[in-house]
Amino acid sequence: MGRDNSDLPAIIRSVLFLTVCFSLHCGIFRAAAFDGVLSASVAQSGGHADVALQDTTVGVKPLKLPSSRPEVILPRPALEPVKSFVPSKAAPVDTLDTQVWYIKVILYGDNTWLYAKDPAYIEDSSIYTDYWDGATNPYDMPLDSLPKVWTVWMVDSLSQYHCPYQGKVNPRGKFGIRRGRRHQGVDLPLVSGSPVYAAFDGRVRVSRYVSGFGNLVVIRHENGLETFYAHLNRRDVERNDWVSAGDVIGLGGSTGRSTGPHLHFETRYKGFAFDPQWLINFETGELRHRFFMLKRSYFTPYSSYEQDFEDEFRNLEEDRIEDAEKAAMKYVTIKAGDTLSKIAAANGTTVSALCRLNGISADTVLRIGRRLRVR
Ligand SMILES: [Zn+2]
Helix, strand or coil: CCEECCCCCHHHHHHHHHHHHHHHCCHHHHHHHHCCCHHHHCCCCCCEEEECCCCCCCCCCCEEEECCCCCCCCCHHHHCCECCCCCCCCCEEEEEECCCCCEEEEEECCCCEEEEECCCCCCCHHHHCCCCCCCCCCCCCCHHHCCCEEEEECCCCCCCECCCCCCCCCHHHCCEEECCEEECCEEEECCCCCEEECCECEEEEEEEEECCCEEEEEEECCCCEEEEEEEECEECCCCCCEECCCCEEEECCCCCCCCCCEEEEEEEECCEEECHHHCEECCCCEECCCEEEEEHHHHCCCCCCCCCHHHHHHHHHHHHHHHHHHHHCCEEECCCCCCHHHHHHHCCCCHHHHHHHHCCCCCCCCCCCCEEECC
């Protein structure tokens, strides 16, 4: 979707409008056309090609398309980072039709505008019907059924990208092997209750509580990719809902197997997870490129975007400390007549240590039968 801060004089509007119509005939090149690199993306047989865009009201000069290359070349912006979409704060004031029924131009009160596509229009309708049950992995296919390398458009001019949650990936929550298990996504620590956004336009395939994941939302996108948002405190979308990039799909939290509030975010294709950091720079919030080269080799747990051995050693050390702490933990059950000082003395500890371990204060009333951590 094009977004611009200028208001649109009639002539520009008609050129844009024609660009929509023209580029729709160009299949996958429509994104390039929208991005103002029409000339680079249209294959020509040599020399200059004149594409006459006729308007019924305003005469428009034919576009001169320099095209000395016989083959289609990828437009440069395809491989440049895409900033996280900033939705207009202003209310929409008008909608303009285009000649294509499923595309509208929405005008906002702050003189910005946006192409909007009817989400129910899908070029490949099987995307939202095949393998569409609510399982976390409805696909059951061998890895070698996928090509070695292929490319997908992540966003084009009719769709946007929004960072699901901007922040630093926990060094202990990267894609790869953690404690002998596969960690199929990245962990982004957050303050409980922070909004979590749909990364791309798409349709909600899963919205429910899943053991391990906690409150989980899975969105399938038109290019076949799926994004997973786990451990949510609250889910704001239901299965089969259509979502746009930047929609709040829930609030971050710590449900499921989680030791603290964080977003567990995954990117999968046909059920196979790859490191989302190949796609998104979570620290800057940017999508690394709108044209993404997906490799079968990304689907192994050892194919992580950052190979950081320092992290690995630190993780092992912290795992050891965590294990030792867990092994040393000791609980007692409060009996009639117990006081904090009595329990502290009996277990060789202090009242303040008991308070710290249990999140209580010295004058908390002890409930009989409650378990108290003493070590
Ligand atoms: Zn995780």
